[in-house]
Amino acid sequence: MIVELGHFALILAVAVAAVQTLVPLVGAHKGWRNWMDVAAPAATLQVVLVAFAFAALLWAFVTSDFSVALVVANSNSLKPWLYKLTGTWGNHEGSMLLWLLILALFGWAAAWFGTDLPASFRARVLAVQGSVGLAFGLFILATSNPFLRMDPVPMDGRDLNPLLQDPGLALHPPFLYLGYVGLSIAYAFAVAALLEGRVDAAWGRWVRPWTLAAWIFLTIGIAIGSWWAYYELGWGGFWFWDPVENASLMPWLLAGALLHSAIVVEKREALKAWALLLAIAAFGFSLLGTFLVRSGVLTSVHAFANDPARGFVILALLAVFIGGALTLFALRAGTVEARGAFATVSRETALVLNNILLAVAALVVLLGTLWPLIAETLLGRTLSVGPPFFDRAVTPLMVALAAALPLGALLAWKRGDLGRSARILLPALLLALALGALAWAVGTGRTILAPVGVALGTWVIAGALTDLWLRTGRSGPARLLRLPGADWGRATAHAGLGVLILGVSLHLAWREEAILVVPVGGSFEIGAYTVTLDSVERVQGPNYVADIGHLVARRGGAVVAALDPEKRLYPVTGMTTTEAAIDSGPLRDLYVVLGDPQEGGGYAIRAYVKPFTAWIWAGSALMALGGLLSLLDRRVRVGAPARRPAPATPPAAVAAE
Amino acid sequence: MKGLVLALLLWPAALGAVEPGEALTDPALEARARDISSELRCPVCQNENVDDSRAPIARDIRLLVRERLLLGDTDDEVRAALVSRYGEFILLDPPASGANLVLWLAGPAFLLAGLGVGWAAVRRRAAAPEVDLSPEERARLDELLPP
Numbered sequence: 001m002i003v004e005l006g007h008f009a010l011i012l013a014v015a016v017a018a019v020q021t022l023v024p025l026v027g028a029h030k031g032w033r034n035w036m037d038v039a040a041p042a043a044t045l046q047v048v049l050v051a052f053a054f055a056a057l058l059w060a061f062v063t064s065d066f067s068v069a070l071v072v073a074n075s076n077s078l079k080p081w082l083y084k085l086t087g088t089w090g091n092h093e094g095s096m097l098l099w100l101l102i103l104a105l106f107g108w109a110a111a112w113f114g115t116d117l118p119a120s121f122r123a124r125v126l127a128v129q130g131s132v133g134l135a136f137g138l139f140i141l142a143t144s145n146p147f148l149r150m151d152p153v154p155m156d157g158r159d160l161n162p163l164l165q166d167p168g169l170a171l172h173p174p175f176l177y178l179g180y181v182g183l184s185i186a187y188a189f190a191v192a193a194l195l196e197g198r199v200d201a202a203w204g205r206w207v208r209p210w211t212l213a214a215w216i217f218l219t220i221g222i223a224i225g226s227w228w229a230y231y232e233l234g235w236g237g238f239w240f241w242d243p244v245e246n247a248s249l250m251p252w253l254l255a256g257a258l259l260h261s262a263i264v265v266e267k268r269e270a271l272k273a274w275a276l277l278l279a280i281a282a283f284g285f286s287l288l289g290t291f292l293v294r295s296g297v298l299t300s301v302h303a304f305a306n307d308p309a310r311g312f313v314i315l316a317l318l319a320v321f322i323g324g325a326l327t328l329f330a331l332r333a334g335t336v337e338a339r340g341a342f343a344t345v346s347r348e349t350a351l352v353l354n355n356i357l358l359a360v361a362a363l364v365v366l367l368g369t370l371w372p373l374i375a376e377t378l379l380g381r382t383l384s385v386g387p388p389f390f391d392r393a394v395t396p397l398m399v400a401l402a403a404a405l406p407l408g409a410l411l412a413w414k415r416g417d418l419g420r421s422a423r424i425l426l427p428a429l430l431l432a433l434a435l436g437a438l439a440w441a442v443g444t445g446r447t448i449l450a451p452v453g454v455a456l457g458t459w460v461i462a463g464a465l466t467d468l469w470l471r472t473g474r475s476g477p478a479r480l481l482r483l484p485g486a487d488w489g490r491a492t493a494h495a496g497l498g499v500l501i502l503g504v505s506l507h508l509a510w511r512e513e514a515i516l517v518v519p520v521g522g523s524f525e526i527g528a529y530t531v532t533l534d535s536v537e538r539v540q541g542p543n544y545v546a547d548i549g550h551l552v553a554r555r556g557g558a559v560v561a562a563l564d565p566e567k568r569l570y571p572v573t574g575m576t577t578t579e580a581a582i583d584s585g586p587l588r589d590l591y592v593v594l595g596d597p598q599e600g601g602g603y604a605i606r607a608y609v610k611p612f613t614a615w616i617w618a619g620s621a622l623m624a625l626g627g628l629l630s631l632l633d634r635r636v637r638v639g640a641p642a643r644r645p646a647p648a649t650p651p652a653a654v655a656a657e
Numbered sequence: 658m659k660g661l662v663l664a665l666l667l668w669p670a671a672l673g674a675v676e677p678g679e680a681l682t683d684p685a686l687e688a689r690a691r692d693i694s695s696e697l698r699c700p701v702c703q704n705e706n707v708d709d710s711r712a713p714i715a716r717d718i719r720l721l722v723r724e725r726l727l728l729g730d731t732d733d734e735v736r737a738a739l740v741s742r743y744g745e746f747i748l749l750d751p752p753a754s755g756a757n758l759v760l761w762l763a764g765p766a767f768l769l770a771g772l773g774v775g776w777a778a779v780r781r782r783a784a785a786p787e788v789d790l791s792p793e794e795r796a797r798l799d800e801l802l803p804p
Contacts, residue, residue: 116801201798242704270782341785349779356771364764371751371760379756384698386706386749393764517677595676604677 003068006056007147010097013049013104014137016042020107020130024123028195036123040111043126046133047101047108054088054101057146061088066157069150070094076159076572078543086169087160092294092310093146095173099290100140102174102181103133110185110210117206124192125185132184135317143310159572162544168228175221176248180286182214183251186258187283190276191325194332199272204265207279209631211262215255216627222248223620234578236591236608238507238616241390246369247289250362254282257358260351267413268340268348273333274355280329284322285362291315292369343415350408350416354401361397368393402456402501405494406463410470424470428462443509453505460498464491485633493626496619503615510611519602527609529553529560529590536594536603544568546579549594549603553583565594589613676716681723690723693732696749697722697739706749718743 020042027035060068061084064077074091075084089095107129114122140146189207193199225248230238239245258278264271295311342348368385375381406428410421436455443450468491472479514526523532534550551563561583568577583590588611595604681687691708697718699710707715707722718739725735739747753761 200794202794202801205798205801237709240704338782338785340782342779342782344779344783348782352775352779356768356775360764360767360771363767367760367763375756381745381756383745383751383757384747384749385751385760386696386698386704388696388750389760393761397764397768515677515680598677 002056003060003065003147003149006053006060007145009049009056010053010137010141010147013046013053013100014134014141016046016049017130017134017137020046021127021134023127024130025127028120028123028127031120033119036119039123039126039130042130043104043107043111046130047104050097050101050104053147054097057094057097058085058088061085061094064157066155067149067151067153068146069148070146072150072154072157074160075157076543077156078572079160079165080542082167082170083160083165087164089173090160090164090169093140093144095177096136096140096144097146098174099177099181100133100136102177103129103136103184106181106185106210107133110188114206121192121196124195125188128188128191129184132188132321135321139310139313139317143313159543159570162568162570162573162575162577163232165543165570166228166232168224168232172221172224172228175217175224177221179214179216179218179221179255180248180251180289182210182217183255183279183283183286185210186214186255186279187321187325190279191328193276194325194328197332197335199265199276199336201266201269203272204262204267204275207275208259208262208266211255211259211279211282212627212631215252215259216624216631218248218252218255219620219624219627222252223617223624226620227617230613231580231582232577234580234593234606236511236580236589236610236613238613241368241387243369244289244293246365246390247285247292250365251282251285251289253358253362253365254278254285257355257362258282260354260358264348264351268342270338270340270342270348271352271355272336272338273329276329276333276336278355278359280322280325284318284325285366287314287318287321288366291318340414342413345411345418346416347408347411347413350404350411353404353408357397357401357404361394364393364397365390398501399452399456402460402497405460405497406466409463409467409490409494425463425466428459428466431462432456432459439506447509449505450509453501453509457498457500457502457505460501461495462498464495464498467491467494485629485631489626489628489630489633491626492629493623496622496624496626498619499615499622500619503612503617503619506612507610507616512609514605514607516605517598517600517602518605522602524605524607526590526607527588529555529609531563531592531607533603533605536597541568543572544570547594549581549592549605551581551592551605553590561590563590563592565592567594567596584614586614587611679716679719679723681727686723686726689732690719690726693726693735694719694722697736698747698749700743700747718747 020039023035023042024039027033027038057070059065060071061075062081064071064075064084066072070091070093074094075087079087087094089098107126110129111122111126114125117125186207189203189210193203222245225245226238229240230236258275261271261275261278265275291311291314294314295308340348368389371385372383375383406425407418407421410416410424411418432455435458436451439454440448440451468480468483468487471483471487512527514524516524518524518533520533520535523530525531531551531553534552536547536549539546539548546566546568548564548566551565552559553561553563563581563583565581566579568579569575570577578593581592588609591608591610593606595606597603681690695706695708697707699705699707699712699715699718701712701714702710705715707718721739722735725738730738736748745751751757751760
């Protein structure tokens with residue numbers, strides 16, 4: 001019964017989305033205020049209905065209702081409750097419903113936070129948001145309905161893929177979707193502005209917090225996924241340039257570009273047409289990611305819900321939304337005039353360079369991802385494009401970005417002085433060169449990755465600190481705490497990028513590896529550590545059987561860490577997983593994986609020392625934190641009750657802040 | 658868009674690839690073997706390199722690479738032998754020849770085009786007369802952004 005109610009709520013939500021699309025659009029066109037005012041309540045009603053539908057599906061999963069086909073395919077009565085819950089979105093249908101829920105949540109948030117927007121503009125934004133909800137709601141009902149029943153009802157379910165039975169599933173997809181779908185708001189703002197025929201400084205101010213929020217969520221989502229792959233897949237890689245990883249990287253790069261160019265729109269009323277285009281493209285890349293994952297056109301490890309029919313529908317939606325928006329852009333972009341003039345050496349120019357590098361990186365990743373498809377259809381060649389290509393194509397762009405960043409961030413608006421910025425940054429430069437030389441000296445010298453990475457990372461971090469220091473002006477460090485959130489945010493996010501660069505380059509350059517057979521009671525050396533395999537025991541888990549190895553790592557005789565890697569067999573799916581044992585430290589991770597028992601006795605063991613791995617996650621976290629600090633700057637928040645005589649916003653909106 | 662969730666899905670479960678018995682005794686040769694096999698795609702897996710894959714065919718390819726290296730083949734000869742057997746699909750690093758040149762040159766071309774367009778735009782803005790906000794816009798901005 002609850003499942004049917006959920007199904008019905010979803011159908012109602014689609015009907016409400018249709019109303020939310022059409023009525024405010026007509027109202028805004030004709031200037032009918034009461035038609036425009038339909039948008040906000042419709043957005044609220046839509047979120048209530050979709051949330052109810054999603055809750056019904058959660059209920060079916062948690063109670064293991066095996067009359068629902070989706071639950072049978074993805075759950076099992078023995079599974080721990082957390083994975084019953086997260087299994088709701090560990091599949092195509094459920095994850096699309098989560099996508100729709102987040103879309104509705106953003107629409108609702110835009111309605112409440114957007115009370116300061118001009119009425120017609122707000123109506124159009126919500127109408128565009130409603131149209132995306134309408135299209136994807138219909139898509140779910142027509143091709144991917146999660147509520148279908150099964151007859152006869154089986155005794156038990158086929159279980160969720162064991163690799164997905166991990167806390168990572170609770171966080172990674174929801175954060176990624178918050179990011180992807182958050183970009184729909186930037187898209188809605190762009191299309192609404194084109195419909196209005198008006199893009200001004202205020203547009204930049206409105207669109208930036210939404211882009212920033214989406215970018216923060218994407219950063220967190222990608223980092224969690226990367227971390228999950230690192231500890232779950234068993235050899236300590238963190239990025240594989242898989243097509244679907246690329247699909248999340250491209251919108252992240254474009255959102256990064258957009259949140260920088262929105263600053264220029266806001267402060268200087270330049271780059272307006274470009275920012276509009278980026279807003280459309282960023283959401284376009286989100287939809288493209290959806291298409292790539294769910295159509296199966298590309299050979300990917302993520303091949304999961306491969307259904308060409310669904311893929312075709314998503315491609316059609318992509319064509320309608322992005323093609324439509326770009327047509328509108330072509331017709332109206334001429335009316336969007338740049339106003340602010342700036343010198344060739346200025347903050348504006350630096351941000352143009354930032355945007356060029358990020359956009360080119362996104363395009364290169366796009367071409368590399370689609371190239372096998374292009375080569376096969378146009379040239380009849382079956383080929384692969386893998387990590388070696390992406391590493392070589394993207395790294396130079398990121399090096400250029402990191403090299404230019406500290407200089408650009410110090411330039412003044414309108415007219416900067418490159419020589420002055422360079423002089424201020426001289427200590428940062430010297431520090432970077434010194435640490436780079438140190439990395440060269442202590443490293444094996446086999447690769448230039450470590451010294452270049454260390455120098456660049458240090459340069460970016462020291463540059464960010466210099467930037468922060470300069471902002472305090474003559475009043476000294478006392479002013480540091482009173483600086484606006486935006487200044488702290490900028491410095492923190494930029495420093496985070498530097499930390500990330502350090503972590504990635506040292507992790508790759510200085511890793512050590514040992515692959516060998518170890519008898520129980522035997523020892524082996526890796527790096528500065530001596531690791532002993534004390535015992536291996538068999539343990540019964542809730543829905544798996546595990547072999548657990550007990551290892552101890554010592555350094556100079558002193559015990560450093562106890563490491564207990566597991567190898568699990570899940571009988572329902574017949575799959576095995578490895579649970580690596582990782583001893584994380586600020587300077588290195590010790591990573592041990594238990595392999596198969598060997599014929600001559602002993603176990604295969606793979607062990608790694610992965611230097612500075614924690615810096616990869618710390619850098620990502622700092623970038624997200626920087627975004628958050630910037631978002632909390634009260635000047636940035638849309639709808640902040642800005643010294644108005646009467647509170648124009650209802651209490652609910654204030655509470656929501 | 659499912660990100661890594663799905664990355665995990667078809668990953669052949671369990672421990673990665675290179676097994677203890679496979680390694681060559683000569684460390685220099687073994688290092689070359691690892692470099693080559695980490696840039697080869699496992700033909701039956703979804704998107705994994707031969708070095709990381711647990712599939713039996715990946716093991717065969719790893720052993721083949723080592724066999725050829727022991728016979729004195731250069732890295733390129735090893736790769737050529739594998740391409741003639743398994744096709745171009747096996748190379749994760751697409752050779753920069755023929756139509757693939759489009760792929761390899763696209764990055765530099767995009768960058769040059771971007772810099773060119775960007776430079777033209779910047780020059781145009783530098784030459785443009787300064788227009789200030791209209792009074793209404795200024796008032797609107799002040800309303801949104803308390804000074």
